[in-house]
Structures are given as C-alpha cells and as structure tokens.
Amino acid sequence: MELPDSIKTLGEQVEAGGEITPAVELFDAYPVFAAEVAQLFTRPWLAVDHVSRLAADGDYFRAEVGSRSIVLVREASNRIHALRNACLHAGYRVCEEESGRSDHLFCQYHGWSYALDGRLTDPQLRPELTDRSRFRLPHYAMRIERGLILVDLSTLAPEPPPPGPVDLGAIPEALAEANVSSRKRYPTTWNWKYLRHLLWASPELAFGGDECSDVAEIGPLSFVALRGDEAALVRLCPRFPGHTDVEIVRLAVRDASRPPVNGADPIEEGLRRHGDAIAAAPLGVLDRAFYEWYWPHLSRAQSS
Numbered sequence: 001m002e003l004p005d006s007i008k009t010l011g012e013q014v015e016a017g018g019e020i021t022p023a024v025e026l027f028d029a030y031p032v033f034a035a036e037v038a039q040l041f042t043r044p045w046l047a048v049d050h051v052s053r054l055a056a057d058g059d060y061f062r063a064e065v066g067s068r069s070i071v072l073v074r075e076a077s078n079r080i081h082a083l084r085n086a087c088l089h090a091g092y093r094v095c096e097e098e099s100g101r102s103d104h105l106f107c108q109y110h111g112w113s114y115a116l117d118g119r120l121t122d123p124q125l126r127p128e129l130t131d132r133s134r135f136r137l138p139h140y141a142m143r144i145e146r147g148l149i150l151v152d153l154s155t156l157a158p159e160p161p162p163p164g165p166v167d168l169g170a171i172p173e174a175l176a177e178a179n180v181s182s183r184k185r186y187p188t189t190w191n192w193k194y195l196r197h198l199l200w201a202s203p204e205l206a207f208g209g210d211e212c213s214d215v216a217e218i219g220p221l222s223f224v225a226l227r228g229d230e231a232a233l234v235r236l237c238p239r240f241p242g243h244t245d246v247e248i249v250r251l252a253v254r255d256a257s258r259p260p261v262n263g264a265d266p267i268e269e270g271l272r273r274h275g276d277a278i279a280a281a282p283l284g285v286l287d288r289a290f291y292e293w294y295w296p297h298l299s300r301a302q303s304s
C-alpha cells in the first residue's frame with residue numbers, strides 16, 4: 001500500500017530523531033484517514049461494549065470505525081455475532097438503528113432479510129436465489145472476556161473466525177458481573193489523533209477527572225480505566241478525518257460507582273479545554289512520543 005506523502009515525510013522525521021513538523025494533511029485529508037483505517041484502526045482488538053448491552057436474545061447494537069460498520073447481535077446467550085453491517089445485495093446497512101431488539105435483520109433498501117447469525121433468509125425480488133446457504137453476512141472474529149465484547153476487525157470470514165489471543169492486563173474477572181452505571185457518547189469535530197493523545201495521557205478523565213489506578217489498553221482505539229471497584233471503557237469512534245466520537249461506558253461492581261457531581265459534565269469540560277489547545281496550535285498538540293507510537297503502525301504498509 002502506497003502511503004500519502006504527508007505520512008512518509010512524518011516517518012522520515014521520526015526516524016531521523018530531530019524536530020517533527022507534521023503536515024496539516026495528517027489531520028484533515030481522506031487519503032491519510034484511509035491509510036489509518038487499513039493499517040491501524042483494524043488492528044486487534046477493539047472493546048466495543050459490556051456484554052450486558054446484549055442482555056436478551058435478539059438484542060443488537062451498531063459500532064462504527066471509519067467506513068467499517070459492525071452489528072453486534074445476540075442470537076442466544078452462547079451465540080453472539082459480530083457481523084459486517086453491509087447487505088449482500090448492494091452494500092447498504094442491514095442495521096440502521098443505534099440499537100434494538102429483533103428476531104431478524106432487515107435491509108430497508110430493497111427488503112432483503114437475514115437471520116441473526118447473518119444467513120440470508122429472504123432475498124426480495126430475487127426468487128432465483130434458491131440456494132441461500134451460501135449467502136451470509138461475513139463475521140468478524142470476536143470474543144467475550146471479563147464481560148467485554150471484543151472484536152478483531154482484521155479477520156472477516158463467512159463463518160465466525162477463531163479469535164486470537166488478547167492481553168487484558170489488570171482488568172478484573174469481576175467485571176463480567178458489573179453493572180453499567182452510564183453510557184455516553186461525546187461527538188467532536190477533531191481528528192482522532194487529538195483525542196487519543198488526550199485520553200491515553202489522562203485516563204482519569206473517563207471518571208470525570210478523579211484518580212485512576214490502572215489502565216488496560218485494548219488495541220489502538222480502546223482502553224479500560226480502573227479505579228477500585230469501578231471501570232470505564234473508553235472507545236474512540238473515528239468517523240471522518242475531522243469527526244471523532246468518544247464513547248465512555250462506566251461500569252461498577254457491587255454498586256460501587258460514586259454518585260455524579262451535579263453541574264457541568266467534567267468530561268465535556270476536559271474535552272472543551274483540549275479543543276481550545278487544538279484551536280490555538282493545531283500542529284503542535286501531539287508530541288514525539290505520539291508519533292513514535294503512530295509511525296510503526298503505518299510503516300507496515302510500506303513493507304506489505
């Protein structure tokens with residue numbers, strides 16, 4: 001894969017060890033974003049939510065990473081699927097809603113229907129497709145560990161691919177029984193790199209700015225922050241070069257979550273302050289440490 005010049009120049013600066021002067025394209029250009037989707041965002045693993053979000057058979061929700069859309073669906077308690085959210089007919093989404101419950105998936109564009117395991121059940125207006133067993137939405141590799149739904153966007157196959165290993169660090173087993181105390185999405189008009197830099201450097205922000213005792217990083221776009229009997233799953237959702245959502249799922253074991261402080265949301269406040277820093281010096285926010293993490297992921301494209 002040929003990398004955009006702005007990334008190659010950045011890589012040369014990282015390897016030279018001197019000053020780094022990033023190009024503006026690194027934060028607003030679609031070719032850069034496309035290279036990041038292919039080389040970085042799809043690396044294993046991505047923690048998408050807590051399993052309690054799929055509490056009943058038929059529950060589903062949608063997760064987005066760049067141009068990739070995934071639908072997580074529970075067929076049965078031991079059959080949870082991570083399906084590519086793209087109709088086999090012409091690629092439209094089979095799941096438009098953020099979340100819901102149903103006994104099937106339905107593409108609104110021309111009416112094709114799918115079972116919850118992705119099998120095509122009713123190809124409207126295409127009665128000649130009599131052997132439907134060959135038609136099914138592809139599955140991403142996924143696993144549920146310590147109550148977290150983990151998806152590997154690098155592995156896609158007609159049948160659920162065998163999941164690879166994952167390192168969950170200090171995340172306690174008890175998280176499997178945790179309750180979700182809040183789930184909130186924060187939309188921003190920033191490139192994802194600004195948000196990763198902020199949140200990975202200040203994981204306590206996921207608790208509203210209080211202390212954080214440990215962090216378990218899960219792939220390039222998600223981590224779990226820990227504090228006593230509480231945890232916060234933080235997931236970046238890069239939508240476009242200049243639009244990134246942050247989703248924070250607060251989890252509490254044994255009703256341990258501290259009551260929210262009334263008034264302004266401290267997470268929103270922290271993001272707003274970071275926005276001021278970005279506006280003041282958009283090319284100066286990220287440091288060498290960030291680029292030394294970033295470049296090795298992207299440089300793999302040159303050798304593949």
Ligand code: FES
Binds near residue numbers: 087110112
């Ligand atoms: S794109 Fe789904 S039915 Fe046509």
